Amino acid sequence: xxxxPEPEVDPAQRVVDAADELFYARGIRAVGxxxxxxxxxxxxxxxxxxFPGKDSLVLAVLRKRHAMWTEGLTAAVESIEEPRERLLxxxxxxAEWFAEDGFRGCGFINAFGELGxxxxxxxxxxxxxxxxxxxxxxxxxxxxxxDVSLAPQLAILAEGAQTTAAIEGSPDAAGxxxxxxxxxxxxxxxxxxxxxxxxxxx
Amino acid sequence: xxxxPEPEVDPAQRVVDAADELFYARGIRAVGxxxxxxxxxxxxxxxxxxFPGKDSLVLAVLRKRHAMWTEGLTAAVESIEEPRERLLxxxxxxAEWFAEDGFRGCGFINAFGELGxxxxxxxxxxxxxxxxxxxxxxxxxxxxxxDVSLAPQLAILAEGAQTTAAIEGSPDAAGxxxxxxxxxxxxxxxxxxxxxxxxxxx
DNA sequence: TTGCGTTGAGAACCAACGTTCTCTACAGTA
DNA sequence: TACTGTAGAGAACGTTGGTTCTCAACGCAA
Numbered sequence: 001x002x003x004x005p006e007p008e009v010d011p012a013q014r015v016v017d018a019a020d021e022l023f024y025a026r027g028i029r030a031v032g033x034x035x036x037x038x039x040x041x042x043x044x045x046x047x048x049x050x051f052p053g054k055d056s057l058v059l060a061v062l063r064k065r066h067a068m069w070t071e072g073l074t075a076a077v078e079s080i081e082e083p084r085e086r087l088l089x090x091x092x093x094x095a096e097w098f099a100e101d102g103f104r105g106c107g108f109i110n111a112f113g114e115l116g117x118x119x120x121x122x123x124x125x126x127x128x129x130x131x132x133x134x135x136x137x138x139x140x141x142x143x144x145x146x147d148v149s150l151a152p153q154l155a156i157l158a159e160g161a162q163t164t165a166a167i168e169g170s171p172d173a174a175g176x177x178x179x180x181x182x183x184x185x186x187x188x189x190x191x192x193x194x195x196x197x198x199x200x201x202x
Numbered sequence: 203x204x205x206x207p208e209p210e211v212d213p214a215q216r217v218v219d220a221a222d223e224l225f226y227a228r229g230i231r232a233v234g235x236x237x238x239x240x241x242x243x244x245x246x247x248x249x250x251x252x253f254p255g256k257d258s259l260v261l262a263v264l265r266k267r268h269a270m271w272t273e274g275l276t277a278a279v280e281s282i283e284e285p286r287e288r289l290l291x292x293x294x295x296x297a298e299w300f301a302e303d304g305f306r307g308c309g310f311i312n313a314f315g316e317l318g319x320x321x322x323x324x325x326x327x328x329x330x331x332x333x334x335x336x337x338x339x340x341x342x343x344x345x346x347x348x349d350v351s352l353a354p355q356l357a358i359l360a361e362g363a364q365t366t367a368a369i370e371g372s373p374d375a376a377g378x379x380x381x382x383x384x385x386x387x388x389x390x391x392x393x394x395x396x397x398x399x400x401x402x403x404x
Numbered sequence: 405t406t407g408c409g410t411t412g413a414g415a416a417c418c419a420a421c422g423t424t425c426t427c428t429a430c431a432g433t434a
Numbered sequence: 435t436a437c438t439g440t441a442g443a444g445a446a447c448g449t450t451g452g453t454t455c456t457c458a459a460c461g462c463a464a
Contacts, residue, residue, distance in 0.1 A: 026319045029231045032451050043412045044453085054452065105315060109365050113312035117228045123369075130369050152366075153382040156375055160362025163311050164354075167325075167332050173358055180355040183389050184382055234421055245442045246423085256422065 012050045012060075015040040020061045024107050028058060028114055058111070059121060065107050066129050073136060083144030084185055087154065090137070091178035094161055098171035105166030106159075133158070146188045157181055214252045214262075217242040222263045226309050230260060230316055260313070261323055267309050268331050275338060285346030286387055289356065292339070293380035296363055300373035307368030308361070335360070348390045359383055 018039035022031040033054055037047050051057040076093040080086045097103060104110070112126040137158075138151040161177035220241035224233040235256055239249050253259040278295040282288045299305060306312070314328040339360075340353040363379035 027316055029316070029451095030320055033453080034451075044414075045412065045455095048453070104319070105311075106365075109307075109311065109369070110315035112369055113307060114229055114231070114316045117306070118232055126369050127371070130366070149378075149381075152375070152378040153385075156362035156366055156379050156382065157358055158362065159365045160358035160360065163308075163361045163365055164332070164358055167311070167314055167328050169329070173354070176351075176354040177358050179351075180358065180382070180386055183355075184385055187385050187389060235423080236421080246444080247425095247441070250423070251441095 011040075011042055011046065015042060015047060015050055015057070016060050016064050019057055020064060020107075023058070023061055024104060024110075025102060028111060033057075055119065055121065058115070058119075059125065062108065062111060062122070062125050062129070066125075066132070069129075070132065070136070073133075077140065083140075084189070087137075087140050087144060087185060088178060088181060090140075090154070090158060091161070091174055091181055094158060094165075094177070095171055095174035098161075098165040098174050103166065103171075106162045109159075109163065130155075130159075146185070147191075150184060150188045153184055154181055157184075213242075213244055213248060217244060217249060217252055217259070218262050218266050221259055222266060222309075225260070225263055226306060226312075227304060230313060235259075257321065257323065260317070260321075261327065264310065264313060264324070264327050264331070268327075268334070271331075272334065272338070275335075279342065285342075286391070289339075289342050289346060289387060290380060290383060292342075292356070292360060293363070293376055293383055296360060296367075296379065297373055297376035300363075300367040300376050305368065305373075308364045311361075311365065332357075332361075346387075348387070349393075352386060352390045355386055356383055359386075 015036065019031070019036045022035055022039060033044070033047065036057070037044050040047070042050075051060060073090065073093055077086050077089050080089050108126040108129045111122050116123040116126065134151060134155045137155050138148055141148060141151045141154070157177040157180055161173040164173035164176075165171055217238065221233070221238045224237055224241060235246070235249065238259070239246050242249070244252075253262060275292065275295055279288050279291050282291050310328040310331045313324050318325040318328065336353060336357045339357050340350055343350060343353045343356070359379040359382055363375040366375035366378075367373055
């Protein structure tokens with residue numbers, strides 16, 4: 001059977017999507033392979049033929065999350081022209097995310113806290129993800145002509161906003177982070193001679 | 203019974219200390235009651251007579267962590283006179299913590315990520331803890347005569363530094379957060395007329 | 405139709421864990 | 435010495451979860 005022109009969707013994709021949702025909502029260890037199986041609508045056998053074990057599924061989920069985050073951020077930033085606004089778009093992107101139903105913080109931080117001590121792979125991948133975000137930010141900062149030392153500061157604001165919004169259960173942190181970022185950027189602009197004047201505020 | 207002048211230490215304290223160390227190092231779900239029992243050197247019976255279940259032990263550990271954090275921060279801040287420096291002492295306190303062996307991020311964020319979805323008590327307590335930190339910061343900001351809107355921004359920097367330092371495995375984030383805080387404070391000082399001049403830098 | 409290979413449903417297996425229970429040792433009292 | 439209550443050591447119980455195995459259904463080629 002299954003000569004259907006469209007095999008619904010790639011089963012591996014279905015599994016990863018289902019697992020991602022469950023892991024994020026409940027925590028990874030709280031989700032059994034059986035839950036994933038049920039949510040994805042595949043047999044256990046198939047599940048284990050697609051992913052040799054839970055660890056491997058977790059990594060696949062993290063890879064998917066990383067791709068979605070990176071693409072989403074890139075898209076949010078690319079839609080904007082002005083360098084300063086491009087940097088601030090990061091926090092608007094966060095604000096949208098925080099307002100989503102079921103927002104529960106950064107999946108990588110959560111996974112790191114839960115599995116980091118027992119799974120070097122997870123810990124390493126979380127590190128890589130954060131590093132990649134910092135690189136993205138650093139590129140934007142450089143593009144805008146600011147000193148690169150601004151990048152880690154902006155990154156810390158973004159990280160802090162994520163955990164704060166998660167624990168408070170409110171998206172306010174995105175706004176606070178944005179305003180702090182504006183200040184830091186303005187100061188950087190006023191110190192940096194090679195930058196188009198954009199401190200005509202405040 | 204127990205006519206010993208010194209009962210070694212309060213067994214409940216020993217249990218909480220041992221559990222705290224294990225939970226923080228390995229993640230809460232990764233630690234069995236048996237591990238706690240062994241590390242604390244008490245019998246299972248005694249363990250369960252002191253704490254009716256693992257949930258209750260987890261809460262006790264969080265309460266202890268909250269007390270230690272709050273006292274440590276208060277002490278770090280109180281040793282300093284100048285209002286601006288008092289605010290920055292928060293980040294020096296973080297820097298010391300990050301440099302400790304086995305630093306693995308904020309225990310409340312970790313617990314929230316791991317148990318938040320399944321334990322409202324843990325989620326609530328994490329919220330309370332962060333709220334209390336924000337209140338401490340807000341008091342320092344008010345004391346220094348700055349606008350209160352500075353407080354959440356400084357809090358976000360502190361949160362971001364914690365997760366960044368944890369995942370990167372390096373204490374650098376404390377320095378970045380401190381420098382960002384300096385900038386934010388300087389700007390706040392330059393805007394706020396009712397503040398002793400402390401922007402004679404940069 | 406017969407045999408073959410694949411797949412799905414779920415039973416089964418095994419280990420880990422939270423919690424309770426049993427049994428023994430022993431301190432204190434008469 | 436006998437009695438009682440308490441506490442420790444750890445066996446036992448029930449559940450859960452990761453993983454594997456069984457078996458029956460089915461598509462397909464001869």
